Amino acid sequence: MPSDTEPKSVRVNKTTGKGMEIDWKDAHQSVYTFQYLRDACPCAHCDEERDKEGREFGQPVRPTSLLPMFKDPPRPTEVTPIGKYAIAFVWNDGHQHGIYSWDLLRALCPCAECKAVRETNKLKPGGSGAIAR
Ligand SMILES: [Zn+2]
Ligand SMILES: [Zn+2]
8 A cells, every 4th residue: 555655744843843744645644753763764874873782763872971962952954855755854963864765754653553553563664764564
């Protein structure tokens, strides 16, 4: 059902820094914080970092010291649609290689309903936006 993972509308609240909201064609709604999206960056580099730390997709980076330096919360400085299938961000920390396909974003939906489904099915998005089913 590929049309289910197409967004009807996408709102990136870049100026308020609140996050991104997607209304899907199947009437589902996803709300992502920028922190969540940044931590779930699907690029090869971030994939490797997650692997090294044994982190799951979308799980926050563990602080490396007891007194982590204050960092600006992640926020995209640029948002670029990639054709009809994905969206890419340039983050305020300069990172910019992740391409977030709609499939990936739908699989990462942080709502309680989708979380429950993921936990039952152990659905995990893999690297480069591929989803292991
Ligand atoms: Zn990345
Ligand atoms: Zn959901």
